[in-house]
Amino acid sequence: MIKNYWWKILAFILLLYAVIYGFYVAVPETMIRQTMRNLFYHVGMWFGMFTMLIVSFIYSLKYLKGFRMDYDRVAIEAVNVGLMFGFLGIFSGMIWATFTWGTPWVKDPKLNGAAVGLVIYLAYVILRSSVEDRHKRAKVSAVYNIFAFILWIIFVLILPRLAGDSLHPATGDNPTPVMPMHLYPAMRTVFYPAMAGWILLGTWILTIRIRISKLRSRLEEQNN
């Protein structure tokens, strides 16, 4: 039985570890000092959002192949969870930025990429609400999801290239505002488990949402 939910317990343990030990682990002496710890939580939001949007993309593809409503259900719920992560990420980022850079928003590739991603998937939700017929809605939103996701990925990939030509750096002090590829070794002990924990938590929320959605549609069918 525990075979079914071992990963939920793992998510809980990983995040508990990340939240507690994240405040104990050594951080390098940089301009942003202790706020560097936000890396474990804010970047976790980004990973969670990205994973959810990839899941949504895959299930949109699956829907166009098999035309099963279950796939469409997963696609929309994954977008919902992804949007939640996205908003949390943007807000936590804004708070962090106000402290470190003095302003909640700067013209930075990663920020623009995240904002555009949010707008794309909000438009996805609006598109869905404007189609009445269930199957048509699923088909149209699957096509939009695939189209928009691939173009968004291209956007996220080319943005650093575009910004690299501009004169001003993203921030005053820190050259890479997010996701330093070469992470301080001590922080790695919290970073990787934390990211895994956030992704598992997102999946957990997704499964709950799918179950609620299934129950709701079953209830509607009974009432009709």
Place this chain on the structure above:
Amino acid sequence: MTIKREFIQLFLKEVKLELKQRYVLNGILLYLVSTIFVTYLAFNGTITPETWNSLFWIILLFVAVNGISKSFIQENPARHLYYYTIASPEAVVISKIIYNLMLMGILSVLALAVFILLMGNMIVNPVLFVSALILGSLGLSSILTMIAAIASRASNNFSLMAILSFPIILPLLMTLMKVSASALTNNNWSGNVPLLIILLVINVAVILLAVLLFPYLWRD
């Protein structure tokens, strides 16, 4: 009918329809000239090349969204079903893209002419600008045609098409603005070749996606 024959027939059909009614073309031309005129009046003194650049592309974007949204709205459902039975979806989507490309080409040349007339000619590197214009027109046409196809299956109003298209158009638009900003300020070619390649890649990706995905929209 082979795809090539179908495509040519469909394309000619679009052109003939347009020439007969001229509704879209005239409306969009007027929209274009009015917008540029308003911009000209709104900006009192001289403007910097960067502003010239941004204004040009923003106006072209809105004109494109307006013009291309009409291409799918015109078809009523009965005729739609008729086309479905006789033509392959690939031919339909490519004919619409090429038709919209032609439309965008005419519009962008006109926009450029009126813009230069009213706001002054600030182009330093014309070859670079024109190549950005061509790639931009192709990109705008293909992305907007696909989005118009998606929106036409939904509630079919203009604001939905604008909402859906703006975020998706952003990579194309930002790259275009970079290239043309460079064409307005200096004669640098080498730095812009990667950006032109990016534009080409975006165009190819969008057209491939449109050809692959349109059949699913078509079947209704």
